[in-house]
Amino acid sequence: MTINVWRVFRRHLNVLKKTWLNNLMFNFIEPFLYLLAMGFGLGNLVQEVDGISYLQFIGLGMIASSAMWAATFEATYGSFVRLHYQKTYHAMLATPATVADIVLGDLLFAALKSLIFGTVILFVVTAIGLVHSVWALLIFPFMLIHGFFFATVALTFTSWCKHIDYFNYYITLFSTPLFLFSGIFFPLNTLPAWAQWLAWLNPLFHSVEVVRSLGLGRLEPFLLVHVIILIALSILLAWLPIRMMEKRLIQ
Amino acid sequence: MTSIIKAKNLYKRYGDFTAVNGIDFCIDEGECFGFLGPNGAGKSTTMRMLYGLSRVDAGELTILGEKISLTPPAIKAQLGIVPQEDNLDPDLTVMENLLAHARFYGIPSSEAEAKSKELLEFMGLDVKSDDDVESLSGGLKRRLVIARALINEPKIVILDEPTTGLDPAARHLVWQKLRQLKERGISLLLTTHYMEEASQLCDRLVIINQGKILAEGSPDWLVQTLIPPEVIQVNLPSTSLPTGLVERVKELKAHPVILPEMTFLFTPAGDQLWEQLSSLGLNPRSCIHRPSNLEDVYLTLTGGNLGQ
Structure with missing residues (x-):
């Protein structure tokens, strides 16, 4: 690991500077659709959840999911295009x-995209009055950890992936279940005990807990456990895409 | 003269397939050295080992005095690579492609900009500086890849089929630029399956087939030494040749080489052999009498069954 990590990152940043409008605008639409449909639509039927409005409940959770999707798409389709089609690697x-x-x-670049996407949703939910604490500022650095982790998992898949269509499996069978059962749309304590235990294996669950608590200012030491789990998993897993990519590129 | 690249009994295997099967070569500083061979001969695999995309399986490879198994960054910093497939960055402009590449060598940005301008001018791309890479023709893309390979002022430039797919005008322009690089003292190493490219550019070359080196020398030396000076090319498939041709040609001191679609009759005395064509059962209209060239050497070594 050398200064060249930074130079690779700089190349991606150059490209982002040119394409950010096309690149980002489209991806922001989806979280807003969820907020509208679920928050305002379903929210009319649902009373309070955990002492807050349903819109607030999912709005804060969507910061984490939006950031996850950003890192996931960058480290799957984005990296694969550079690896396979453009031969940028x-x-x-x-x-x-x-x-x-x-x-x-x-x-790193995928983590930055996480930060950007998470930030936009954070601004929006703050603007409509859903954020209640200055602790929400800690969401910014947390997005980088969160993004790095999801990018690591996605890039590991990418380094194995032989065809761009295979990413459909990753998105549908891995990312979407994480998204739906992460505690964004319903509190997991309504589930049976075994399912709650299973939720601990969902990395997005840890992120949602951290982001929502920071946004509401409901701080407790236990949040650190969620953060440490994500950091530990990132460190443990980061060598995997490196080794697999080496195997793929250097024969 | 000092050698800058030296390979001794070099091997590369992929599973059961031996791509490079114990080759030796030595490239001197300042020369243009060629690898001539058909597709799948092991040329690209050898290039990949030189520029760090493949590990050496067995044998010794020394680049710029350092023995390597996988070319390390410090050696790569002194190489310029022109890969077979254009891998320009389509997300960046012509100029940005050079600048982004320069960054990896730690070239300060002001210096990189001056160097890029100079290289674009040298390759005749200065008017395209701000264009999208995608809008360039094949020939211009190739020139940009070569410009990119020069950004770090390399000691050695490795070109894997530098003109494959280019039209003749674009090809001649690339050749002219490569000659200018050689004049500047840069060592060139290229693979090709174009005879003309090899004979126009290379000081020395090896003919490689199925992972093995079949011959080595200067293009002229190979032609003069390995085959007789004249040839009568018979443009008939081997199945339509008159029976007993091989024996009768040999009696006339000529050396037949039979390929599936044509036959070469090498001879030191072409005129005399030409007069015998009808008696050999050949129609002179399907035959051509000409001096032998590098392509004959190549076809003889890689495809001919030497009349046996």
């Missing part, structure tokens, strides 16, 4: 950059 490997530099540069 190969071009970088002709320079002193190594596979580890490229993978970590991609992960």
Whole structure:
């Protein structure tokens, strides 16, 4: 790992500067549709959840999911296009950059995208009065940890993936279940005990807990456990896409 | 002269397939060295080992004095790579492609900008500086890839089929630029399956087939040494040749090489052999008499069954 990680990141930043309007606008539409349909539509039927309005309940959760999707799409489709179609990785490997530099540069960039997408939703839910605490500021650094983790998992899949269509499986069979059973749309304590235990295996659940608590100012030491789980998993897993990508690129 | 790349008994295997099967070569500083061979001969695999996309399985590979198994970043910093497939960054403009590449060598941005401008001018791309890469023609893309490979002022430029797919005018322009690089003292290493490219550019070359080196030398030396100076090319499929041709040609001191679609009759005395064509049962209208060239050497070594 060298300064070249930063140089890879800089290349992605250059591209983002040109394409951010097309790139970002479309992706923001989906969380807003959820907020409208669920928050205002379903929210009329639902009373309070955990002492807050349903719109507030899901609005804060959507910060985490939006950030997860951003990192996921960047580290799947985004990285795969560079790897497979554009051969950008190969071009970088002709320079002193190594596979580890490229993978970590991609992960950092995906984490940045998480931060950007999470931030926009955070601004929106703050603007409509759903955020109640200055602790919400801690959501910014947390988005980077959260994004790095989901990017690591996604890039591991990408380094194995042979065809762009396979990402449909990843999105449908992995990301979507995480999204639906993360405690964004309903509190998990309404589920049977075994299902609550299962939720602990859902990384997005940990993020939703952290983001929602920070937004509401409901701080408790236990939140650190969720954060530490994500950091530990990121450190444990980050070598995996590096090794797998090395195997794929260097024969 | 000092050697900058040296390979001794080099091997590369993919599973059961041996792509490079114990080759030796030595490239001197400042020369243009060529790998000539058909597709799948092991040329690209050898190039990949040189520029760090493949590990050396067995044998010794020394680049710029360092023995390597996977080319390390410090060596890569002194190489310029022109891969077979254009891998320009389509998300960036022509100029930005060079600048983004320069960053990986730690070239300060003001210096990178000056160097990029100079290279775009050298490759005749200066008017395209702000264009999208996607809008460039195949020939211009190739020139940009070469410009990119020069951004770090490399000691060695490795070109994997630099002109494949280009039209003749674009090809000649690339050749002219490569000659200019050689004049500047840059060592060139290229793979090709174009004879003309090899004979126009290379000081020395190896002919490689099925992972093995079949011959090595300067293009002229190979032609003069390995085959007789003249050839009568018979444009008939091997199945339509008159019976007993091989034996009768050999009696006339000529050396037949039979390929599926044509036959070469190599000879030191072409005129005399030409006069015998009808007696050999050949129609002179399907035959051409010409001096032998590098392509004959290549076809003889890689495809001919030497009349046996």
